[in-house]
Amino acid sequence: MSTEQGAAKPRTRKLRTWTAFGELGRRPTEYEVLTHGMNHTLRPTPLELGPEVLGNRWLREHRDAISLRVPDWDAFRDPDAVTYGSYVAMQDDQETYVEGLLERFDREDHDAGLSEEALQRLALCVTPTRYLAHAQQMLSAYLQQLAPGSYLATCATFQTADQLRRVQLVAYRTTQLQRTHPSRAFATGERAVWEQHPLWQPMREAAEHALITYDWDQAFVATQLVFKPLADMLLLQQSALELSTAGCTLDALIADNLWRDSERSQRWTTVLLRMLVEAGPENREVLQRYLTSWVPRGQAMVEAGSQLLAASTGRAQTQIAEAVRAGWRSLVEPAGLSVDPV
Amino acid sequence: MLLNRDDWYDISRDLDWTLSYVDEEVAFPQCWTGKRAIPDEAWQAWDEPFRVSYRDYVRVQREKESGVKAVGDAMLRAGVYQKLDPAHVAAAHLHMGTTCMVEYMAVTMQSRFCRFAPTPRWRNLGVFGMLDETRHTQLDLRFSHDLLRFDPRFDWAQKAFHTNEWGVLAVKNFFDDIMLSSDCVEAALATSLTVEHGFTNIQFVALAADAMAAGDVNWSNLLSSIQTDEARHAQQGFPTLQVLMEHDPQRAQQAIDVAFWRSTRLFQTLTGPAMDYYTPLDQRKMSFKEFMLEWVVNHHERILADYGLSKPWYWDKFLHSLENGHHAMHLGLWFWRPTLFWKPNAGVSKAEREWLNEKYPTWEENWGGYWDQIIANINAGRMDLTLPETLPALCNVTQLPLGSAMSRHDLEPAVSVYEGRTYQFDSDISKWCFDLDPARYAGHMNVVDRFIAGQIQPMSLAGGLEWMGLTPDVMGDDAYGYRWAAEYAPAMAD
Numbered sequence A: 001m002s003t004e005q006g007a008a009k010p011r012t013r014k015l016r017t018w019t020a021f022g023e024l025g026r027r028p029t030e031y032e033v034l035t036h037g038m039n040h041t042l043r044p045t046p047l048e049l050g051p052e053v054l055g056n057r058w059l060r061e062h063r064d065a066i067s068l069r070v071p072d073w074d075a076f077r078d079p080d081a082v083t084y085g086s087y088v089a090m091q092d093d094q095e096t097y098v099e100g101l102l103e104r105f106d107r108e109d110h111d112a113g114l115s116e117e118a119l120q121r122l123a124l125c126v127t128p129t130r131y132l133a134h135a136q137q138m139l140s141a142y143l144q145q146l147a148p149g150s151y152l153a154t155c156a157t158f159q160t161a162d163q164l165r166r167v168q169l170v171a172y173r174t175t176q177l178q179r180t181h182p183s184r185a186f187a188t189g190e191r192a193v194w195e196q197h198p199l200w201q202p203m204r205e206a207a208e209h210a211l212i213t214y215d216w217d218q219a220f221v222a223t224q225l226v227f228k229p230l231a232d233m234l235l236l237q238q239s240a241l242e243l244s245t246a247g248c249t250l251d252a253l254i255a256d257n258l259w260r261d262s263e264r265s266q267r268w269t270t271v272l273l274r275m276l277v278e279a280g281p282e283n284r285e286v287l288q289r290y291l292t293s294w295v296p297r298g299q300a301m302v303e304a305g306s307q308l309l310a311a312s313t314g315r316a317q318t319q320i321a322e323a324v325r326a327g328w329r330s331l332v333e334p335a336g337l338s339v340d341p342v
Numbered sequence B: 001m002l003l004n005r006d007d008w009y010d011i012s013r014d015l016d017w018t019l020s021y022v023d024e025e026v027a028f029p030q031c032w033t034g035k036r037a038i039p040d041e042a043w044q045a046w047d048e049p050f051r052v053s054y055r056d057y058v059r060v061q062r063e064k065e066s067g068v069k070a071v072g073d074a075m076l077r078a079g080v081y082q083k084l085d086p087a088h089v090a091a092a093h094l095h096m097g098t099t100c101m102v103e104y105m106a107v108t109m110q111s112r113f114c115r116f117a118p119t120p121r122w123r124n125l126g127v128f129g130m131l132d133e134t135r136h137t138q139l140d141l142r143f144s145h146d147l148l149r150f151d152p153r154f155d156w157a158q159k160a161f162h163t164n165e166w167g168v169l170a171v172k173n174f175f176d177d178i179m180l181s182s183d184c185v186e187a188a189l190a191t192s193l194t195v196e197h198g199f200t201n202i203q204f205v206a207l208a209a210d211a212m213a214a215g216d217v218n219w220s221n222l223l224s225s226i227q228t229d230e231a232r233h234a235q236q237g238f239p240t241l242q243v244l245m246e247h248d249p250q251r252a253q254q255a256i257d258v259a260f261w262r263s264t265r266l267f268q269t270l271t272g273p274a275m276d277y278y279t280p281l282d283q284r285k286m287s288f289k290e291f292m293l294e295w296v297v298n299h300h301e302r303i304l305a306d307y308g309l310s311k312p313w314y315w316d317k318f319l320h321s322l323e324n325g326h327h328a329m330h331l332g333l334w335f336w337r338p339t340l341f342w343k344p345n346a347g348v349s350k351a352e353r354e355w356l357n358e359k360y361p362t363w364e365e366n367w368g369g370y371w372d373q374i375i376a377n378i379n380a381g382r383m384d385l386t387l388p389e390t391l392p393a394l395c396n397v398t399q400l401p402l403g404s405a406m407s408r409h410d411l412e413p414a415v416s417v418y419e420g421r422t423y424q425f426d427s428d429i430s431k432w433c434f435d436l437d438p439a440r441y442a443g444h445m446n447v448v449d450r451f452i453a454g455q456i457q458p459m460s461l462a463g464g465l466e467w468m469g470l471t472p473d474v475m476g477d478d479a480y481g482y483r484w485a486a487e488y489a490p491a492m493a494d
Ligand SMILES: [Fe+2]
Pocket: B103, B106, B132, B133, B136, B226, B230
């Protein structure tokens, strides 16, 4: 009798974590628990629909037929292990910092004291970037929706949000400048700069070509190895130095802060690159092939972008360009890739 | 000067430019934008139904996150879960298994808006949608992971959509369609407007109330917190509807009518049984029908009227289904309980039956007989007769059993033939959906189609269960071990 109850009760496994982890050999981190294996479409017919519907055709053609080969895309981990909770906390801190900057410089009447040269620089190199950041936002969202695993997709989600952060901060600064300097073309002139200024065109050209790059692996190369890092190295990292020299202290500090987001993007990109080349030498060849096809656009961005930034008071154009090229190389070279023109 | 949000907001959404290095039609393809013949200028009228700054978003959401986490940790420490009624717990299993992955799919739908929506205003709002849905996914995952050690069924929050469990396939089929395979316009009308704005109240408000009554403070709090985000981003559908009403009202009417019916069927499966059968009797707030009428039907009628749309042609049939569909689904779910990953409560004790008859005057006439037979078999010790031997025939649109949409008297077959293949439907409304756009549904094989085609081996119920990924430790059974049937047993003469 005493064993009856025990026998009637089916023995249930006590699970410690998702069975999807298999034999992990350790406790998964909170980040892993909240990110693991959430893409249900990684199967021969991705969506639970007829094989010829739009969603299935698109995933088959642009995701499942890519040339990169990886045994398990969900082996990737974001080195920053960003979760929703950590993201909003981290970015709230960053926004609090920027808010503090805005208040401090407002008290000091910073914008009213900007020189002619400073104002020209802001109108040329800072306020038009809302278009650039919007392009990056769209491209990041595309990387999310076609990503072959949820760890990757989640990195792209937060990157998309980072881009909107930048768009809104630029809009904020643009409006402040417009109000302090109403006779100038702040808020109204940026589209023409973005569409027509010769030194902006390589940037826009790369953005538009990246937008029509739909195969996920090529889109990754275009966005994460060329367009976004170069644009950010130029218009955040290098720009911050030049802005500071020109007396645009507030915008230099904001650019520095936005550059942190870009560095986070480069960190997960670097880790993914390493995973790809470790998965097989043919992956490096594939990446190099795509990268090589993008190098001319990247070089054109660096040439024109560095000219855009160079000013009489600051560093020479060649110096800026060299700094960006060095940054570009340090992003791709650890994976054995080269950005030297063939 | 320091600025308010509205000072700079217009500039932050003034982001369109004229593409000149590539063809605009290639960069924003029709298949994803869904613009069709709507002129570009029309999208200038697309106005955000709500405004958020990134700055405020991260501040407010950070606070919400710490609030939910604090409650969750406290409830876990207090051992609340272990004291919950087993029937209520089934509602949580069902919800996590069928909803968590849908939240994740919604990230990707929002991401589609961010990339392909026909106006930058919408592309920007989509970013907050992506973040919100990432939050909901991770909240569900954390909640379920914390409870894994008490019940392996919570593994299905992560696992369900990787299996072929038939109910999950039905949910997946619907959301793969309206979230992941639809252009932005269609997704906004079907998902944002119909599902998120119209129906999620029932999942997130009604279930939250029931969960609170059941003492499940943690789950209740989680649902309510998710709903605060849904209520915001679900509004994205309205400006799109506004544009459509100007330029293509017929398309809006059709998309919404299809989505409304398919949502009804889905929530009859997911929420109807949870509210009217799994929630313990003394903890029920409203019946599923009452809640639907007050929160969904009224609300939908108002939106249709406000925008100048008509009620769907099937309105009377819909109301008839509202009396019956979830009772039929519940009976089917309970009967085919080995095919579930949760333990359904039959919910037909004498007292519960009285409640059902009070809420649904035709309940006894329609469903009482079936349950009496089940009860008689249980009490006669003939459990074999209460269990299925085969799979039910399924609808090629909703993926739900034939005969589960209306009352037991409405069993006329609904069939269409398209390109030589015969398709069956649970109602003439589902048939109407199919006939509007056969290519959208036609290539798909439902579970029974696959069974008949020999894709599921061995061709037996056991083979089917294995194919569906149902392991013994999660396989469904009666929530109370049939104890509720004893009160119906004929008194033993002694
Ligand atoms: Fe959600």
